Amino acid sequence: MQRIDHALLSPSLGSRKTVTSFHFGKPGSGPKVYIQASLHAEELPGMLVAYHLRPLLEAAEAAGQFCGEVVLVPVSNPIGLSQRLDHKPMGRFEIDTSENFNRHYPDFARAVLPVIEGQLGADANANVALVRKAMADHLAAWSAQTELQSLRKTLLELAHDADIVLDLHCDCEGVMHFYCEESCWPTLAPVAHFMGSRAILLAKDSGGGPIDECLSGVWWKLADTLTARGVSHPIPQACCSTTIELRGELDVNHAFASQDAQALFACLEHFGVVQTGHVPVVPAPLCQPTPLAGSETLRTVGAGVVTFAAEPGHALRIGDLVAEVIDPIENTVHQVRAGVDGVLYARIRDRYVTAGCELGKIAGAHAFRTGPLLGD
Numbered sequence: 144m145q146r147i148d149h150a151l152l153s154p155s156l157g158s159r160k161t162v163t164s165f166h167f168g169k170p171g172s173g174p175k176v177y178i179q180a181s182l183h184a185e186e187l188p189g190m191l192v193a194y195h196l197r198p199l200l201e202a203a204e205a206a207g208q209f210c211g212e213v214v215l216v217p218v219s220n221p222i223g224l225s226q227r228l229d230h231k232p233m234g235r236f237e238i239d240t241s242e243n244f245n246r247h248y249p250d251f252a253r254a255v256l257p258v259i260e261g262q263l264g265a266d267a268n269a270n271v272a273l274v275r276k277a278m279a280d281h282l283a284a285w286s287a288q289t290e291l292q293s294l295r296k297t298l299l300e301l302a303h304d305a306d307i308v309l310d311l312h313c314d315c316e317g318v319m320h321f322y323c324e325e326s327c328w329p330t331l332a333p334v335a336h337f338m339g340s341r342a343i344l345l346a347k348d349s350g351g352g353p354i355d356e357c358l359s360g361v362w363w364k365l366a367d368t369l370t371a372r373g374v375s376h377p378i379p380q381a382c383c384s385t386t387i388e389l390r391g392e393l394d395v396n397h398a399f400a401s402q403d404a405q406a407l408f409a410c411l412e413h414f415g416v417v418q419t420g421h422v423p424v425v426p427a428p429l430c431q432p433t434p435l436a437g438s439e440t441l442r443t444v445g446a447g448v449v450t451f452a453a454e455p456g457h458a459l460r461i462g463d464l465v466a467e468v469i470d471p472i473e474n475t476v477h478q479v480r481a482g483v484d485g486v487l488y489a490r491i492r493d494r495y496v497t498a499g500c501e502l503g504k505i506a507g508a509h510a511f512r513t514g515p516l517l518g519d
């Protein structure tokens with residue numbers, strides 16, 4: 144294992160943060176898997192999973208079982224992790240810019256297309272190498288002006304040439320669920336099933352530029368653009384990436400983290416990155432994938448104290464009561480009911496809401512939303 148500390152751009156005199164990556168196996172010896180945790184810095188289950196995964200990787204490396212490479216970044220957002228306001232963690236948005244830490248990643252397809260267009264050929268592997276080189280050159284030429292930009296650049300430098308990217312997040316309260324782009328799903332379905340996902344949300348370009356779609360989107364966008372131009376050179380989906388939502392923010396315990404780390408290790412065995420002589424059987428799916436555009440976000444119309452009637456993981460039918468929002472001054476109860484059939488895969492953690500607040504999300508099977516599909 145090699146540890147590398149990457150200094151971020153210093154935002155202020157006397158202050159500098161660091162991203163630390165741990166490298167297992169040998170670059171170029173097989174598939175590369177990139178795993179990062181807690182990009183939204185108050186989402187901590189992934190950090191504990193990384194802690195449990197690391198000894199499994201160290202043991203596999205000591206046993207000579209690596210046939211590829213794993214890069215593990217247990218703390219992918221030291222900026223957000225240090226932000227607190229009124230004694231509360233503030234890890235989702237950079238306080239300076241109000242930018243979401245998992246948005247605004249660059250559109251690699253647009254950046255590299257002019258560079259690679261005249262150099263593509265019939266060899267898919269050569270095309271992948273060409274695109275990755277152009278991505279690396281684009282990153283090298285990117286002069287980060289702020290600490291936040293230097294964080295994005297650092298993470299992309301570590302991840303841009305990975306075959307598989309696993310970005311470990313969680314919801315406020317929730318069951319295990321999984322976001323990925325449609326083009327990655329065939330490759331990543333075993334990951335969802337090893338992790339025991341209870342909802343699987345598929346999209347093609349959710350909007351907003353999250354890091355996982357930045358890394359997977361470049362491939363299908365290039366392929367689509369070239370096909371539309373009548374160019375037939377093969378561009379495979381060379382990076383499959385996903386956001387894995389490890390239940391809720393308070394689901395930080397050794398039992399879950401150990402179980403999840405073992406599931407991730409099984410994924411590495413499945414992909415052949417670690418060869419232990421044992422190829423694990425992919426577990427039976429706990430759910431079918433549904434379109435992210437079919438996910439209903441329940442909102443309250445008025446303010447009040449919230450009581451939930453439905454727990455994360457409950458399968459709901461249209462009209463089922465999900466929550467009551469109670470105004471003890473006017474003595475009113477506003478009932479919030481499911482508008483689609485599906486699993487309530489996430490809900491808020493607070494129990495007081497202001498008008499228009501989000502309450503929870505249901506994985507409906509039929510797409511009905513358009514425009515940007517991710518929350519703030």
Ligand SMILES: [Zn+2]
Pocket residue numbers: 183186245312313
């Ligand atoms: Zn998140």
